[in-house]
Amino acid sequence: MHKLDVKKKNSRWYFLSEVIKLGRLPFLGAGLILYATGAVLAAIGRGYLPPDQFIMGYAILMPAHLSVSYSNDYYDFELDNPEAVTAYTGGSGVLQRHPELRGFAWKFAVLLISVSLTLAVIYTLIYRNPAVLLLAVAGNLLGWFYSAPPARLSYRGFGEVATALTGFIFPAMGYSVIRGVIDTPLILFSIPIMLLQLVFIINVEIPDLREDLLGGKITFPVRMGVRASRRVMALSAAAATVALGLLEFSPHFDPRISFPLIALLSLTLTVPCIYYYIHNPDEVNVRGSEVVMNSLIAFGVLDLLYLISVLVMQ
Template sequence: MLSDYIRDCVLLLRTGRLHFLIAGFLLYLIGALFAHRLGASLDLQVFLTGYLICGAAHLSVSYSNDYFDRFTDDPGIKTRFSGGSGVLPIHTHLAGAVVLTALLLSLFSLGTTVLLVLIGFFPAFLIAFVAAGITLGWVYSAPPVRLAGRGLGEVATMAAFGIFLPGGGYLFTAWTIGLEMLTLIIPFFFLGLFFIVSVELPDCTNDSKTGKRTLVVRVGRTRALIIATLGAAATTAVFLVLAAFGPDSGYFFAAAAFASVVPLSAGIAAVYSARYRILTIEKITENNMRSLILFSCMVAGYLLLWS
């Protein structure tokens, strides 16, 4: 029936957890604007084409993760930011459509990159960059590698958060790999630890039961929050060092250091709240994610206004 088809389409869209694309776009935007600040030309067509490629790859991760976690996710404890979409454990008939969507998005991302390289629109090294990002997204949850089950899920997510999203914005704008890129991706890499721990927090009990060796499962919620906050502190420290001794970039690194105090403060508050049970874990996760969005908006806003 038509109503069943429409319902399945809506559920398929929900599986993608499209709100995660907002954070991904902000990270890509920061990378592109940073490259522009360093002298690269910022062309709207190139910017949007690059994001179409990176955004499709990013979205494919939501679908592949949901597919491979469909037997372990608990829809009863999912939140806006953790536990998957909650669709497949209930609507099992959509499993094939979900993994097909993940595959098509990945093929679209890589295929578009290859095509544009062949016609001379982008440099060839971007094929390897996009392929590496897509591969990392799949092996995060797909057997037999399944990084999330081997205690390596945090490193994979830190790479996605710190390298592939802001790095994608930088490379699709600059068209070249330079040491200047490291001054952006290193602090964001550390901040990726704050992101992934925040997402893992509400899933701790279920992940422990189903064999996921996340950092939160291995060391407990409070200790994991301390480690995540140290990651945020490392981000602030790197930006401060770059502001004092790094390459000339106006006041960008100082502004980024100032903005990074937002997630750092949220992390400190989260440790205190978890230790003394002031807030629920779900509320802590929500506060941490909001702090990351605010940080990203502040950095992107600075680059937009003063590039």
């Protein structure tokens, strides 16, 4: 009897671990960085960062972001190849091992979206901030229809546009919970972030090229090839660096923020993008994609830490 109980307990833990893997939690870290960057940017202008608003704002964003992993794996079930899964690409591979979890994945994604929207309504009622509700609705719709019918944005050639828009939505959520508005500084700051999100999505699409081609998924690498994809990544990263530097001349930001320094930090990503375009323009290089992804995260962390230092030293 004791052995049976141990076996049952172990199976529950295994189920839980597979459900967690479905969520691809490392991607939440990237979303938190973008959200916190927007929040700290707003806090520098406001003079302080209210912890209650920051936490509740992320409580709205996090389930919305997490739901995308579950809904994408559900709708990409026929497409994903568990043998091609990497740290950042190819889905989680869980549903291919356990197709009985497909129904759960769909229901859990819907539950997470419901939680996000409910909290957004509560936040709007408490803080009289409709911008947060609008962003929550837009973000959830974009995440759901990225793979879900009838829009299926990633299957119809709009996946890159949808992902680039998250470069506005994520920092805008953080910014709006602190400032209460969507204004010019946020829009200007979001332009280079959207360019970097374009780098992100094309970078993770390159290793999935074969599976996407076979599955009829119209991504940029499928349409234009690896060389053109790496060219766009290099140009987008370089444009983001230039755009960040040019923000130094805008009168809309706190003068204590050194945008040339942020632009310099962005070379953490721009240099690898240019390197792989020059040296491996036609190669589906999984290692290269991981380097670019890690470089993108590194820049996000460095940028956030710098902005935090500006806020703390006010």
